[in-house]
Amino acid sequence: MPGQAAIPACRTKDTHLAARYKRLVARRGRRRALVALQHSILVSIWHMFTRDLEYADLGGDYFLERDGKTRATRRLVSQLNRLGYQVNLQPVLTT
Numbered sequence: 001m002p003g004q005a006a007i008p009a010c011r012t013k014d015t016h017l018a019a020r021y022k023r024l025v026a027r028r029g030r031r032r033a034l035v036a037l038q039h040s041i042l043v044s045i046w047h048m049f050t051r052d053l054e055y056a057d058l059g060g061d062y063f064l065e066r067d068g069k070t071r072a073t074r075r076l077v078s079q080l081n082r083l084g085y086q087v088n089l090q091p092v093l094t095t
Contacts (some may be wrong), residue, residue, distance in 0.1 A: 006037040014060035017041070023063060 010021035010033075017037060024033035048055060059065075064072055077087050 005041055006034050009041065010034065010037055016058040016060065016062050019060045019063055 009015070009017040012018045017040065020040060021033050021037050024036050028036070044055065047053065073089070077089070080087050
């Protein structure tokens with residue numbers, strides 16, 4: 001079951017499992033990322049059964065929020081500086 005569920009889970013939008021897959025596929029490749037996603041699904045199922053909980057998706061931006069926006073921003077700006085770019089950041093105004 002987790003093997004069959006991993007493929008559609010990685011194709012969903014704005015979910016924790018899809019974000020985890022995208023992070024893993026960049027480092028490990030598609031096959032290993034799918035196996036890791038299957039493992040994540042199994043661990044989630046085990047926790048839900050043993051603790052009698054419902055599934056609560058952490059969201060697609062979980063990894064960004066976990067590391068902190070300021071830390072991610074600082075890291076990305078420093079990477080661009082090392083590549084020879086000078087960056088001026090302005091927040092996006094949302095209405």
